[in-house]
Amino acid sequence: MSKPILEIKNVDTHYGKIHALKGISFEVKEGEIVTLIGSNGAGKTTTLNTISSLLKPTKGEVLFKEQTISRIPPHLVAEGGIAHVPEGRKIFPRMTVEENLEMGAFRFKDSSKIKKNMDYAFEMFPRLLERRKQKGGTLSGGEQQMLAMGRALMSQPALLLLDEPSMGLAPLLVEVIFKAIQKLNQEGMTILLVEQNAHKALKIAHRGYVLQTGSMVLTGTGDELLQNDMVREAYLG
Ligand code: ATP
Numbered sequence: 600m601s602k603p604i605l606e607i608k609n610v611d612t613h614y615g616k617i618h619a620l621k622g623i624s625f626e627v628k629e630g631e632i633v634t635l636i637g638s639n640g641a642g643k644t645t646t647l648n649t650i651s652s653l654l655k656p657t658k659g660e661v662l663f664k665e666q667t668i669s670r671i672p673p674h675l676v677a678e679g680g681i682a683h684v685p686e687g688r689k690i691f692p693r694m695t696v697e698e699n700l701e702m703g704a705f706r707f708k709d710s711s712k713i714k715k716n717m718d719y720a721f722e723m724f725p726r727l728l729e730r731r732k733q734k735g736g737t738l739s740g741g742e743q744q745m746l747a748m749g750r751a752l753m754s755q756p757a758l759l760l761l762d763e764p765s766m767g768l769a770p771l772l773v774e775v776i777f778k779a780i781q782k783l784n785q786e787g788m789t790i791l792l793v794e795q796n797a798h799k800a801l802k803i804a805h806r807g808y809v810l811q812t813g814s815m816v817l818t819g820t821g822d823e824l825l826q827n828d829m830v831r832e833a834y835l836g
Pocket residue numbers: 614617619637638639640641642643644645646
């Protein structure tokens with residue numbers, strides 16, 4: 600594995616007086632799948648929102664490709680190559696699948712490039728091709744997740760942030776989404792994955808970090824964390 604593409608250094612994030620992240624540090628290297636696991640309220644979503652600059656850290660910094668991005672606006676973080684697929688997908692319900700995908704291509708004006716990226720999203724998620732004229736709001740939960748991920752791919756990001764992609768999905772669709780995450784990674788995408796399904800996430804991740812009430816308490820390879828007693832007891836049931 601190569602150099603870090605993302606470095607979180609001693610980051611604190613607050614919501615008013617609530618101290619949600621307490622001096623967390625971790626990194627993601629180019630080509631990795633790194634997963635962040637933790638119970639409800641541990642700070643996983645807050646971490647992703649701090650990286651994409653939707654929240655500003657009150658201390659510490661976030662470096663992307665060795666440049667600090669902690670205090671620049673979110674649209675510039677996105678333009679710089681970080682795509683964030685948020686919890687709950689947040690697709691545009693009244694727009695068609697195609698229109699939703701086009702919204703993800705904000706970095707590009709060249710229509711042939713947009714078409715090429717859309718073809719790639721369709722190749723990754725053939726179901727989206729079948730539904731391309733359908734309104735986003737009429738898709739199933741799994742299809743909406745595919746659409747949210749496809750939209751993120753349209754910007755050709757260097758780093759993909761995925762917040763609970765399997766949440767609320769039937770087991771068969773969870774499989775489809777996890778297979779797609781692995782395929783994307785095999786084709787070169789670097790991925791930071793937040794998941795409630797710790798078992799599945801650790802199985803596909805190169806490395807993982809465990810977040811507990813805003814602090815990073817454990818790290819290791821996916822396999823090491825799968826074997827760890829504390830992880831087994833607290834997160835693997
Ligand atoms: P979940 O899996 O439930 O989404 P999480 O690990 O993603 O959990 P966060 O959503 O990051 O956790 O929340 C971390 C802490 O910050 C929690 O104590 C939560 O109550 C608090 N928090 C999150 N969002 C806000 C907000 N908008 N205002 C105030 N407190 C918040």
